[in-house]
Amino acid sequence: MSTATLTPKGPSTLRGARLPKWSPYAIAGGSIALAIVIGLVGGLHSRVQWGLIAAILYVVGTYGIASAVEGKRQARDRIATSLVWVAFLLAVVPLASLVWSTVVRGVKVLDLYFLTHSMGVVADTEPGGGIYHAILGTLEQVGLATVIAAPIGVLTAIYLVEYGRGNLSKAITFFVDVMTGIPSIVAGLFILSLMLMFDMQPFGFAGSLALAILMMPVVVRSTEEMLKLVPNELREASLALGVPKWRTILKVVLPTSLGGITTGIMLSIARITGETAPVLLLVWGNAFINANPFEGAQASLPLYIYQQYANSAGSGAAYDRAWAASLTLIAFVMLLNLVARGIARWKAPKTGR
Structure with missing residues (x-):
């Protein structure tokens, strides 16, 4: 060839x-x-x-x-x-x-006066008023819910990942899955039934309890996933040095997954901040400033938006206040998400070159 x-x-x-x-x-x-x-x-x-x-x-x-x-x-x-x-x-x-x-639509009445005054004696059909009382109520109710739900959720996740074996672990996992899909109105009805049993009047902390029920499974699931991402080699190395398991969890596992755990908590806070149904059932709303969440009706941003829009007939001063409060709520949730991203990046494990 x-x-x-x-x-x-x-x-x-x-x-x-x-x-x-x-x-x-x-x-x-x-x-x-x-x-x-x-x-x-x-x-x-x-x-x-x-x-x-x-x-x-x-x-x-x-x-x-x-x-x-x-x-x-x-x-x-x-x-x-x-x-x-x-x-x-x-x-x-x-x-x-x-x-x-x-x-x-929200920037029409959103200014410093709107953020620093309450409705007080202003009627829903009149211009003026603000959302200071609603912001204060939201911060207190969500803050108390976080104080309740975050530690319980994190400790539950630690048990499921580090210690959970047998029927008890399976039962906890099952109930966490069920709680994840519970409608918010059901959590509100549960707390309301307890209030009726003890003849209690609406107050802010009741809303916090319902929000904590909604927040807890989200914290458990997110923390559980973050703990599972910690390499077992770190646990085994610590245990091989004679460090007790509880101290290994406290000094090795939790610091490694702290960024993800904090992010999950922040996102769960953002998830419950916009809930309206439990607050409507348990808190009722208040046009005046109530800084005590353990006594008397209290306002919140989602409830304020609902009440203002319900009384606006699609136009007027209440309609503008509803949109301004919606913009404030969106900004608050967006800020929480940005903080969560910042914490996740700050606490992310650093790899050497």
Whole structure:
């Protein structure tokens, strides 16, 4: 066989034709433009419908163009990527729209006066008033719930991970799973039944007890997962040096997982901050400032929002106050999430180079 037959006649490549990097943007722009045309011609006035049509056109257009240029195998990969992006946008767009609507409507009356005054003698139909009493009530109720739920949840998780064996551990795990799915109104009804048994009047601490019930399983689950991430080699090394197990947990396991545990607690606080049903049943609300959570009705931000909107008839001063309080609540929850991220990054295990 001659060498001429072994030499390739031209350059060979293992890669076929590829779409340019800007092609997804071009397809998306064309899909949006075509969806607007279809919406106008078809008489569709909802932008949500336009968006859904654009999403369908984008997926179909991506598959068709990629099949023609790159082949069906690469087209299937691109359509999977397109579906991921469409799902991401379907999740982000309503969230962004909600935040934007809250900001636009909430800034009308949100100022220093609004944050530092209560409703007092201001009627719901009159302008003025503020949310100081509601902020104070929320901080006290959520703070007391955290003081109750966080230690119990962390200690329960430590037992399940480090000591839990047998039927007792299985029973605790089962009840934690059940409590995770309990509706907030059920927790409120449970505390309300106890209050009726002892002939007690509504007060802030009752709401804290219901919030603690809702918070506890979240703390247990998040702490449990963080403790399981601690390598067993650290435990074994400490035990091999003769350190008792309780001291190993206290000095090795907990410091290693402290960032994740703190993050879980902060996120559970954010989860219960917006609960309305237990507070509505147990606290009742108060237009005046009540700094004592153990006596008398007390306000909270979620309850304040509900009451103001219920008395606003869709417009007026109460309507603006409801949106301003909603914006304050969103900012508070966002701040808690940012603090949780900061603590997680600060307490994350440092790896040497």
